[in-house]
Amino acid sequence: MVNIYTRVISLPNEYGKDQFASFLMSLSKKAKNDHSNKVKFAFLLKALNLMQSVDHKKLLDISDMNPFYSELEIEVEGKSHIENFELIKPLKKEDIYELRINLKSFNWRFRATFFPHASNGVQFHCFVYPFIKVKNKQDLTDFYRDKTFSIRDEVITNPLKYTPHFT
Numbered sequence: 219m220v221n222i223y224t225r226v227i228s229l230p231n232e233y234g235k236d237q238f239a240s241f242l243m244s245l246s247k248k249a250k251n252d253h254s255n256k257v258k259f260a261f262l263l264k265a266l267n268l269m270q271s272v273d274h275k276k277l278l279d280i281s282d283m284n285p286f287y288s289e290l291e292i293e294v295e296g297k298s299h300i301e302n303f304e305l306i307k308p309l310k311k312e313d314i315y316e317l318r319i320n321l322k323s324f325n326w327r328f329r330a331t332f333f334p335h336a337s338n339g340v341q342f343h344c345f346v347y348p349f350i351k352v353k354n355k356q357d358l359t360d361f362y363r364d365k366t367f368s369i370r371d372e373v374i375t376n377p378l379k380y381t382p383h384f385t
């Protein structure tokens with residue numbers, strides 16, 4: 219049983235597109251007929267469920283010296299999968315983090331940038347940009363970190379625009 223401290227939500231990017239929700243829907247569809255995508259999707263859902271128990275104070279404790287590790291266990295098609303992840307990493311910009319799921323056996327390095335936000339006394343983890351890191355390709359982490367920071371600033375400076383997301 220997970221103690222829920224924080225709501226996990228998806229926010230649209232600067233063009234109004236909800237990339238995180240779209241990514242989840244796409245992976246969900248792929249998971250219907252493919253074992254590796256079922257495993258990926260199950261680990262991602264398990265991680266998002268765990269994120270509900272990570273309050274904002276706990277995020278402040280995460281650093282390179284004090285990472286947030288978690289062992290997650292899922293069952294897919296009768297087979298148990300257990301993995302240990304450095305699940306949350308701060309991205310060297312105020313209040314910007316990434317959710318990380320590395321599945322070496324499936325060559326999958328999922329990332330999603332997010333930031334904490336409180337509205338009307340409720341804590342939220344606001345996910346914006348999901349992406350897959352690909353070895354020997356350009357690392358997009360800093361790019362999405364900076365874009366997520368801009369969305370965070372927009373939420374703070376223009377809260378009425380985002381009110382529907384925090385109800």
